Amino acid sequence: MENQNQHHAAPTWAPQDPGYAEEVAAFNVATTHTPDLVVGAESAADVAAAVRRAADQGWKVSVQATGHGAAVPVTSGLMITTSRMNGVAIDPASGTATVGAGVTWGAVVAAAAEHGLAPIAGAAPTVGVVGLLLGGGLGPLARSHGFATDYVDGFTVVTGTGEVVTADRVNRPDLFWALRGGRFGLGVVTEVRLRLVELASLYGGNLLYEGPHIETALRAWADYTTTADDRVSTSAAITRFPNLPVVPEATRGRTLLSLRFAFPGDASEGERLAAPLRSAAPVYLDRLGVLKAADIAQIHNDPTRPGPSQVYGNLLSDIDQDLIALFLASFGPYADTPFTVAELRHLGVATQRDVEDGSAVAGRSADFTCGLVGVRQELFDEAMPAAAADWTKVAEPWFASENNPNFMGLPATAERLAAVWPREIGERLEVVRKRYDPLGLFAAIV
Missing domain, CATH: 3.30.465.10 (Uridine Diphospho-n-acetylenolpyruvylglucosamine Reductase; domain 3)
Structure with a gap:
């Protein structure tokens, strides 16, 4: 590690220094960053000093807190890591x-x-x-x-x-x-x-459906979204759970549809609003009920350990049963797909209302998101980009005119970025x- 004379200088690593690899490591372990220098900022003053240093050197500045959005490797310049600023x-x-x-x-x-x-x-x-x-x-x-x-x-x-x-x-x-x-x-x-x-509690969680019932449940969910209560947020994800010991036995090695549900209100009203989904098809696992607000992450159950991933995403102006048919053909339980998760999220109501003083948010016109996630690194170079391109060809008529920078994923091109907003x-x-x-x-x- 570089030793700097100033008393409060932030820790700094060059590529040859011990600890450099750990400092630049992202949550998405498939992405390896190799900036010319990384600064572990502990304060706004540290960040300011790092930015001025980059300007003097003619370097670009990148920032990493967790590395969740690390889709493209940083290969030069100065990286500022902010994980120490954790108050x-x-x-x-x-x-x-x-x-x-x-x-x-x-x-x-x-x-x-x-x-x-x-x-x-x-x-x-x-x-x-x-x-x-x-x-x-x-x-x-x-x-x-x-x-x-x-x-x-x-x-x-x-x-x-x-x-x-x-x-x-x-x-x-x-x-x-x-x-x-x-x-x-x-x-x-x-x-x-x-x-x-x-918000101390909510009615939320997910309903899981097995292969033979996935189509029925997904089509019912698509219909449900057309008249869904404004207070209800739902999403649908077809997930191919790996056959690994870290995966709970009930889901290990299975392809399941997860219908996620969140209603920030009382249990009896939540149960009533969720009833059409619960009765749409035989439920394999019912994980829907009263949740403490502290446990809201259980609704999506996203991975909490770093791992490799590749993400592709678009916003949709709407969905219908024709789109669902294409989605099932591409990602359903009997489809041959390189993706581990294929997800649709229902938006609208509050997402479509801008704040009083305005904001630069992209995606307010969309009614749904579509996200594809792959975790098998041997499929990253060819199979996933090809499958994503195939999906774009068939689903493009439903794509919204804007995207969202957090959802767009790959391919990360200047053209796609310019079309986000x-x-x-x-x-x-x-x-x-x-x-x-x-x-x-x-x-x-x-």
Whole structure:
């Protein structure tokens, strides 16, 4: 490790240093980063110093908290890791949380739950707060509560000139607007201030269906979404569970449909609203009931250990039974697919309402997300890209006119990135990016 004379200098690693590989390691272990230098920031001052250093060297700046979104390897420049900035402070009186740049959603959920409060978070507890918020943030309560970034009150940010600034409704409102969904090229967020909601429990979980009943249950879910209560958020995922000891015996080696359900209300009403799904087909495992808000991650049951993954995603303007037929043919229990998970999430209602002062969120016009996840690395180079391209060909008529930077996955091309935001938002984002990052240090890495 480089030894620096300044008393409070952040730890710094070059590629030949012991500890470098561990510092740049991502949650997605299929991606190996090799920046020229990595700085383990412990404060906003550390981040500012690192940004100024990068500017002096002519390096691009990348940032990693958890590495959940590590789809493309960083092969040069300066990487700032923020995992040491892990403070969470809950103010129960104002119902807010102040969160450091390296914090995961699981930590905020746990801290807020002690006060009967909850953040509007993503589905996975191991995902970083800041990364999710910068792209918008869709979670189990999307239809009832909207995007996670709709609950942000302010950011502390290091700009491309190495200045530490506040961005909120009063201070730099243009940057505040852009950070709520603009994702790339705006600066390094070192702290975020979030509004929490009063939520001690909810009616939620999932219903699992075996192969012969998957088509019936999935088609019933698609019909259910056409008249679903505005307070209910659901999603459907066909999962090929590996035949491995780490997988619980009940699901090990099986292909199952998981219908996820979340209703932030009382159990009797939740049970009534879930009844059409429960009776749609014989249920293999019923994991639906009253959940503590602290246990909301059980709805999606995303992996909590690092592993290899490759993700492809699009937003859909709508779905119908024709789309479901194509989805089953491509990813159903009897399909030959390289993907481990094929998922559809129902959006709408709160996700389609922008915040009063506006935001740069992409995807408000969409009614569904479609995500494909593969974990077998031997299929990453050819089989998965080919299968994803085949799916795009048949499903494109249902694709929304916009995407979302957290959901787009691969292929990570400049063309796809440019098409993420509606034109008006995209053009406005470019203006803000040039203002706060005039040297283009934070340009999106594609």
